[in-house]
Amino acid sequence: MSRHMVSTTVNGVPVEREVPARRLLIDFLRDDLGLYGTKLSCGMQVCGACSVLVDGQPTSSCTYLAVDVGGREVTTVEGLAHGEVLSPVQRAFVEETALQCGFCTPGFIVSVTALLEETMDPSDEEIRDYLGGNLCRCTGYGQILAAVRTAARIAKDERADG
Amino acid sequence: MTLPAFDHDRPTGLAEAVAAVRAGGVPYCGGTELLATMQMGLLRPERLVSLQRVDELLGIDVENDMLRIGARTTIHAMALSEGVRASSPLLAHVAARIGNIRVRTTGTVGGNLASSGGFRWGPPRRFSCLTTVLIALEAQAVVGDGSSERSLTVDTLISCPYETDLQASELLLRIEVPVRTADVGVYHKATVAERPLVGVALVHLAHRDVWRLVIGAVGEVVLVAEFEKLADIAAAALSGEVATLLGLSGSDAYKRHLTRVTIERCCEDAQRRIREGQ
Numbered sequence: 001m002s003r004h005m006v007s008t009t010v011n012g013v014p015v016e017r018e019v020p021a022r023r024l025l026i027d028f029l030r031d032d033l034g035l036y037g038t039k040l041s042c043g044m045q046v047c048g049a050c051s052v053l054v055d056g057q058p059t060s061s062c063t064y065l066a067v068d069v070g071g072r073e074v075t076t077v078e079g080l081a082h083g084e085v086l087s088p089v090q091r092a093f094v095e096e097t098a099l100q101c102g103f104c105t106p107g108f109i110v111s112v113t114a115l116l117e118e119t120m121d122p123s124d125e126e127i128r129d130y131l132g133g134n135l136c137r138c139t140g141y142g143q144i145l146a147a148v149r150t151a152a153r154i155a156k157d158e159r160a161d162g
Numbered sequence: 163m164t165l166p167a168f169d170h171d172r173p174t175g176l177a178e179a180v181a182a183v184r185a186g187g188v189p190y191c192g193g194t195e196l197l198a199t200m201q202m203g204l205l206r207p208e209r210l211v212s213l214q215r216v217d218e219l220l221g222i223d224v225e226n227d228m229l230r231i232g233a234r235t236t237i238h239a240m241a242l243s244e245g246v247r248a249s250s251p252l253l254a255h256v257a258a259r260i261g262n263i264r265v266r267t268t269g270t271v272g273g274n275l276a277s278s279g280g281f282r283w284g285p286p287r288r289f290s291c292l293t294t295v296l297i298a299l300e301a302q303a304v305v306g307d308g309s310s311e312r313s314l315t316v317d318t319l320i321s322c323p324y325e326t327d328l329q330a331s332e333l334l335l336r337i338e339v340p341v342r343t344a345d346v347g348v349y350h351k352a353t354v355a356e357r358p359l360v361g362v363a364l365v366h367l368a369h370r371d372v373w374r375l376v377i378g379a380v381g382e383v384v385l386v387a388e389f390e391k392l393a394d395i396a397a398a399a400l401s402g403e404v405a406t407l408l409g410l411s412g413s414d415a416y417k418r419h420l421t422r423v424t425i426e427r428c429c430e431d432a433q434r435r436i437r438e439g440q
Binding site: 004020021022051067068111114129132 | 164165166167168169170172193194197198201210212214238258259261262263264265267268355356
């Protein structure tokens with residue numbers, strides 16, 4: 001079994017580690033780098049709990065090889081805040097109480113971050129389509145939808161403020 | 163979560179990738195199908211060949227009324243591409259509704275087709291949404307080994323659920339879709355766990371003035387039929403012709419019923435688009 005040196009950037013920090021070819025990205029992030037915000041749930045890229053951004057694109061880290069992030073940028077939920085200042089999406093989830101157990105929340109926050117990068121003011125239909133692969137067993141999704149609308153408003157206000 | 167052990171190549175060009183595949187490596191790009199299959203223990207390749215740095219497989223362009231999409235193009239890129247939306251709106255529409263956003267940003271056109279007929283070293287899967295629509299649009303798959311290439315229809319590429327027509331050293335390079343903006347096309351599906359249980363594509367090919375209907379996913383082989391008029395499409399009779407795949411997702415009768423309903427939805431949608439001049 002081959003081992004490979006992976007040179008990547010995780011949350012803005014250059015990282016270099018030797019890993020076996022079979023190491024999954026989620027295991028690399030959690031076990032090798034100590035970033036436990038990304039959660040393992042279904043292990044089949046269906047639930048979205050393991051969502052991270054690879055070069056800005058939402059990715060199921062449970063079904064992605066660590067060797068494949070070589071030369072690329074990975075963003076986890078830990079990388080969204082600026083120091084102590086939560087991102088607009090994180091603030092919106094707090095404001096709307098869009099979580100209960102919190103297990104799915106990092107995945108939702110990462111996915112919503114990507115959604116708002118792609119579409120600044122998504123319609124409810126666009127939100128539902130984009131987040132159809134993120135599952136929550138607690139909230140019934142109402143507060144999550146509200147959080148997305150609030151996040152879009154916060155981000156828009158911050159852009160207007162310059 | 164632990165995958166079985168394997169060796170891994172990351173070629174940076176087509177010739178290098180073909181050499182690695184010829185030596186027995188299993189090619190992949192996004193890995194959305196391959197890695198999931200490996201995690202279930204259904205496939206244990208000894209060597210994987212990543213195509214993520216093979217730039218010859220990239221690109222979307224339109225030339226001589228032909229939309230060309232590189233095999234490495236992600237499903238999401240296809241859905242967002244202005245070129246695809248303008249040249250083949252049905253293809254862009256279907257691509258935007260495959261799986262979930264993470265599958266679409268990672269999965270590629272090539273991987274979707276090449277795994278649709280089953281990995282050469284592993285179990286088959288059903289005809290995907292993309293495969294069904296590309297067959298309806300009379301798309302071609304271009305395969306090659308870097309020194310030569312050949313073109314074949316998508317339903318020839320995926321000759322049956324257990325095989326593709328790819329030779330041992332060939333890779334899928336790109337798909338080519340005729341640009342026919344006058345065509346009316348619709349696609350409807352029924353899904354289970356984000357995968358199509360039945361997918362039906364219905365396209366009016368204006369240059370031949372026929373309605374081309376393709377039924378995918380539900381059967382062992384894709385069913386292709388052409389009709390002069392929309393009214394000639396008998397959903398009940400067609401659903402009776404399908405040889406449904408056995409599985410846990412429903413009985414034969416249930417799948418035939420879903421097939422009939424999906425065909426009817428396609429016909430109603432097509433009629434509405436004609437009325438509305440779409």
